[in-house]
Structure formats: C-alpha cells, structure tokens
Amino acid sequence: MAANGTTGEVLPLIPLRNVVMFPGVVTGLSIGRPRSAAALTAALEADRRLVLVAQRQPEVDEPSPEDLYEIGAVGEVTTVTGEDEHGARLAVVGGLGRCRVLEYTQQAPYIAVRVEPVPDTDADVPKDLVNQVKALFAAGEDGQTRLLLLEALPASVGLDYVIAFHLDMPLAEKQRFLAETDRVGRYRMLVPLLKVAGEIARVGDAFWSETLGEVTEADREAYLRARKKDIERELKDLSGEGVETGELRRRLEEADLPDEARKEAERELARLARMPAGHPEYGVAEDYLDWLLALPWHESTEAVTDLGRAREVLDRDHYDRAEVKDRILEYLSVRKLNPGREGALLCFVGAPGVGKTSMGRAIAEATQRRFYRVSLGGIRDEAEIRGHRRTYVGALPGCIIRALRRVGVNNPVVMLDEVDKLSGGLRGDPAGALLEVLDPEHNAAFMDNYVAVPFDLSRIMFIGTANTVATIPPVLLDRLEVLELPGYTTEEKMAIARRYLVPKQLEANGLSADWVDFDAAAVELLIERYTREAGVRDLERRIAAVCRKLAREHMGGRPCYRHLDPDQVRDLLGPPRYYPERSERLGKPGVCATLTVSGAGGGLLLVEVLRVDGTGKLLVTGRPGDVLRESASLAFSFWRSRAEAFGLDAGVFEHSDFHVHFPGGGAAGEGTAAGLPMALAFASLLSGTALPAGMAAVGEMTLHGRVLPANRLAERLAAAQRPGPDVRRHRRGGRAKGPAEPRHCAGPRVLTGGRSADDEAARRHRQPGQARGAGGAPGRTAGPGAVPD
Secondary structure, eight states, X not given: OOTTOOTTEEEEEEEESSOOOOTTOEEEEEEOSHHHHHHHHHHHHTTSEXXXXXXXXXXXXXXXXXXXXXXXXXXXXXXXXXXXTTSOEEEEEEEEEEEEEEEEEEOSSSEEEXXXXXXXXXXXXXXXXXXXXXXXXXXXXXXXXXHHHHHTSOTTSOHHHHHHHHSOOOHHHHHHHHHOOOHHHHHHHHHHHHHHHHHHHHHHHHHHHHHSTTSOHHHHHHHXXXXXXXXXXXXHHHHTOHHHHHHHHHHHHHSOOOHHHHHHHHHHHHHHHTSOTTSTTHHHHHHHHHHHHHSOSSOOOOOOOOHHHHHHHHHHHSSSOHHHHHHHHHHHHHHHHOGGGTTOEEEEEOOTTSSHHHHHHHHHHHTTOOEEXXXXXXXXXXXXXXXXXXXXXXXXXXXXXXXXXXXXXXXXEEEEEOXXXXXXXXXXXXXXHHXXXXXXXXXXXXXXXXTOSEEOOXXXXXXXXXXXXXXXXXXXXXXXXXXXXXXXXXXXXXXXXIIIIHHHHHHHTTOOTTTOEXXXXXXXXXXXXXXXXXXXXXXXXXXXXXXXXXXXXXXXXXXXXXXXXXXXXXXXXXXXXXXXXXXXXXSSTTEEEEEEEETTEEEEEEEEEEEEESSSOEEEESSXXXXXXXXXXXXXXXXXXXXXXXXXXXXXXXXXXXXXXXXXXXXXXXXXXOHHHHHHHHHHHHHTOOOOTTOEEOOEEOTTSEEEOOSOHHHHHHHHTXXXXXXXXXXXXXXXXXXXXXXXXXXXXXXXXXXXXXHHHHHHTOOTTOOXXXXXXXXXXXXXXXXXX
C-alpha cells in the first residue's frame, strides 16, 4: 500500500481552515468540529492515515465538496496530545504525499473520499536554482536558523514544500503551489515569492528604524528575541516533538540543580529544541537531559546515628560477632562526632555466607539510610565506574551514578560487593577509577563521563565486601578499613540455624513451628554431614530442602514428621554428603593433617607421603596449585639435605621416589601455610612413626627449617572444630554422650586438647584479637619456631 494512497482507496477527510498541508511537513492541528473529530477517530482505529484538504472559504463550518479544493495531501497521525481549553483535540500530523479527490463516498459521521496519488514529474531541478532558493530563504536576521532547518531535513523531504509551508503568502497561492506537479516550476514560483518576502522584511526593518529610532538597544533585543521564539515554536511544530521538549523544560524549571548542572541542562535543552525528531542526536540529547534531571542533587534522607538502635538492629540480625559489632559501633561513633569523615569505607572480608551483605543492610537500617548493592565482580572496563562518554552508542553513566538515581537520595549506604574481583584489562583499570569514588579528598566533585558535571559523593556511606584481601590492589586496599568476619563454628551455626534459618524457612514454605520442630542433633547433622562451608548459605539451602519435602508430604496426605531427628533427616535428604576422616587414615606413618583457608573459609586437608623404589623423583597429585607444589619441593629438599643430621639413611633419597598426595582433591583451596605439615609427613614416613591422630599442623617453612607465622587463624580453627578422626557419637534426646571428641589444633607445633566447660567459658569471654585454640580454648598465635626433632 502506497503511503500517499493507491488509486481508488477510501480514506477519512479533515477539511483545513487557513492551512495547506504539504508532503514532508509535520505540524500540529486543533480538531474541534464533530465530523473532523470523527474522521480522526476513524484514522486512529485504522492505519492512522487521513486526507487533509484546504477549504476555499475558511468561515464555512460544515463544508460541502464544493467548498473544498480538489488537491490535498495524505497525512499520518503521529501523536494525539490531548485537548485544548475549548475541548478541541490536539494532534500532530505528518504529510506523506499529494492526492486528488476522485469521489466523496460519505458525509456522516465523517467525510470519506476516494483518492488517487498525484506524482511529480521526473525532471531534475538545476543546482543553481536550488542554491538561489536556499539563499533567498536564508536571507535576513534569522537566516542561520533557517539554514539549520534545511540541513536537518531528511533527503526524502522536498525543500520546496518546507519553504512554501513557512512562507507568509495567501492561501490560494499555497494551494496553487501544492497543485503544481513540475518540480522545476515550483522552484521558479518560489523565487519571486521569496524576493517579495525579503523586501517586506527590509521595509519592516526600515520602518522600525525610521519610526522607532529612539527605541533603546534593549527594546530591539527584546523584539529580536520574540521573533526567535516564534521561529523556534514553528520548528517544534515541524518536528512534532514540542510536547516532549515542553515536559523537559517544565522539569528543568522545577528541578533544584546546581548552577553548573543547570547551565549544562539549559544548553542541551536549547540544542534539543532546534533539532528535528529524526536527527540521530535527538534521542541521545533527550536521554541525557532525563538523566540530569532525575539525579538526586539535593535530595537526601535524614540520617540518624543512634548507637542504641544500631546495637539493637545488629543483635537482632546477627548472632554473636561481638568484635565486629563493636567495631561497627566505633565506626558510626566517629562518623557522628566527625562528619568530615563522610565517604570513608569499611570493607568486610570473609568467606561467602558469613553475613557481609546482611551487615551492610543492618547498618543502613540502623542509620535510617537507603541501601543499594553494586556488584563489582568481573568488571574489566573502567567505564563501568566512570561512565561512558555520550559519543558512544548506548552510552550510560557509571554504576555509582546509576545507583544514586535508583535510590533517589544522595546519602545512601552503597555496598560495593566483591571488591577483590576487580580486574584490569584493555579498557582501563576499574580499581583506579574506584579510587576517585572512595577518596574523600576527591569524591566531593566526582566527574562521571556521561553526566559531565561534578556530583558530590562525599555524603555516601560506602561499605565494601571481599572474600580475601590478597587480590585487592594495594592502592585500593590502602583506602579501606578492613574488618574480617571469620567463619562460624559448629556451635555458632547451630544457634544461627535454630534462631534465624529454621523459622525463616518454615514460614517461606508455609509450615508452622507448631507442626515441625528441628531437633538439635538434626541441625548438627545438617551442619557436619550435609554442608562444608565457613558461612551458613548452604546450610539454609539444606534446611529449605527439608521444609519443601515436609510440605509435599503434608499436602499429599501422608503423615508429616513433627519432631525431626537425625534419622528422619537422612530419610528426607538421603545419605550424607561428607564424612569425617577416619582414625585409621591418620594413624599411619607419612600422613599429617593441616588446616587450609580459601575464599570459602577454612577446611581440613590431609597430606599423604609414600615412598617407592626409584631414582629420587618427587610427584605431587591431588589438584595442587603452585604454592603447594613449592611447599612439597621445599619439604623434600629440607629432609634430603638433613638426613644424616637426623640419623636417617641419606641413600634412601637416591634410590627412592616420593609421592605426595592430597586425598579427595582437597588441594583446590590452598594457602601459604602447608610447608610444616608436609615436612612432618616426610618425617613421619622416614622415621616410621605415625603422628597423633587428633592433631593438625599449620605454618610455612623455610629451607633452613624456620617456621613462619600463619594467617587467618580464626577461620582455620573454625575448621578444626568440625568432627575429627575417630568420632563416635551416641545421642539421646539431642544431647551428646560419651568421651569428648579429639579436635584439630593449629600452630607451629603439635598441639592436642579436649573440650571442657572451662574451655567453653574461655571461648565466650576471649579478649578481642585473641585466637581460638583447640576445642574453643584460648589458642596460641602461630609464630616463628624450629621444626621439632
């Protein structure tokens, strides 16, 4: 179907008063007469096309076919913007092409006509004639604006039609111009018309000079500005985007922007007003203004630092963590006493699931601020922080500016999640870009590449999270106040599960605490045999799985467990996923246990060494990384160089191969404290003496036998409190019976110990910064020492 109508096509018709519609022109119409309004409705219900024909006599309210010209234009309704003060509908219509009315098919409820297209001749217009018309149209004080209008027109729109539409000439002349099918003839018609219009303008200027010569320069400037506004209004009508521009202008007038931002917004809005809707930059400018006006330049919440409420919220949402809570309260106290520290960054470091994100939410609630989480994991482009420049297609502000628009205030709590996962690439260094965001000396005037005006970030409370500080860039780490969150012990996990996780999952799965009760032994079984983590995230998933199965049984009409014990947990979840190390595996020569730490928290790792006949080679298996391979080589070289000093046969290293293995692929979570356990495993194998089954060794070692300190002891000791070798439990009513379990202990020397009431009390009342030892007793910190004989 042709845009300007096919021969014989029937379309609704709207008669126009004092207006001739031209192809390629977009203008606004006020449609108030009943038949015209009905024709508009019919067009909107069909394909939005209608016929626009000028009236011969504008004063006729109900024109007949004799009152209308034969030649008109097929138009398309692009927008209906509402009604004016007289109840007339306002519509934006674009001309598609000329047409001739062949027949009037109906007169009510609207006029409908049968039309045929009226094409132009194929003659090319001489270039010098086109240039002459352009020059005449651009003559005068508003010539630059007119030239911009012509240059912005698409190639499919005829310059002659646009110029004729904007010329002030009689209606009959415009209708004669529309009916002319020869393009060269239309351009020749424009030349005298434009010359007359220019002469009229010059006469008007002379009249102004002669009769109003005494008028001040300010009055003349006001007159010229009024003329400029008239031209801009016509340009808006031509583009059909006056409504959107007017809405942006209204928002700009109501917005409380800083001076620099307001100046930039006004400049961009003026540029947008001169731009037709089809211009490639139109959408870019409109989006930029929308972002600029939506940012919370001065909007903020009333942040309250109530330490009593902060303590209440932290205690409500987090079990124990006394040291962490005290440090947060100290941090909030300093911020209240010294507001100049706005923008300082706390960074929670710990394994997944230990409560880093929930700590940030609790701080936001305690200080009555809004909370937003920004994930930094995997970001390789610094433009994700600073924003993209608007010259790029699909450009957007950076993640910080996007967060501020989302929360709607300029003083939220923004959590920068996974700070340790930032990585540089070919597109810049995101960590370097983040420095400007976090540095209190610079973030008061943060410049996002997209926004391009300074924004004050100093009122934001930034909180970071990381699994380890090892991969945080040093320049970024220097600006962080690191607060470590160690992994939970079994006892802490049990308390968290019974106080928080079980009630939460019962409610989430539609179960009542009156129907289901988790036995303490059942919860402990879930912790020790179905999960292996430093946090409680997987534990919550296991509890949720139990609740879902109970809900299914309840809805299926089958008897539902009311009191869950370990046997019933096994029935619901199947066999346990993890088992404790058996004592016979540890009580052999060449085997030593150690405590590792990784991004997932602490864990127990066995080191096995085996000797076979060979030529002095060393083989390391069990998914070891570079650090563990080096530790194995170091231990092997140490004993090979000191065999005679310890009374060993030096020839055994010449005629034997040694195989170091980490069972179960446990070496994936490697650290820097495995040199000592490997050396002890070699010593046990070479001497034929088994190490005690209830002990573990932690510490790196030098080639000369000096033991170095081990880091992250709290997480290692939390792993030591998991079930160890030779564990046999007999429970009745959820209480353990029998002898206390052996526990793995950490330190540069072999440590053993049981668990007593005094040890438990010491664990609960330990001083801040004191490491937990075996069985929860105050432990020794690892330090330099010598390998025991």
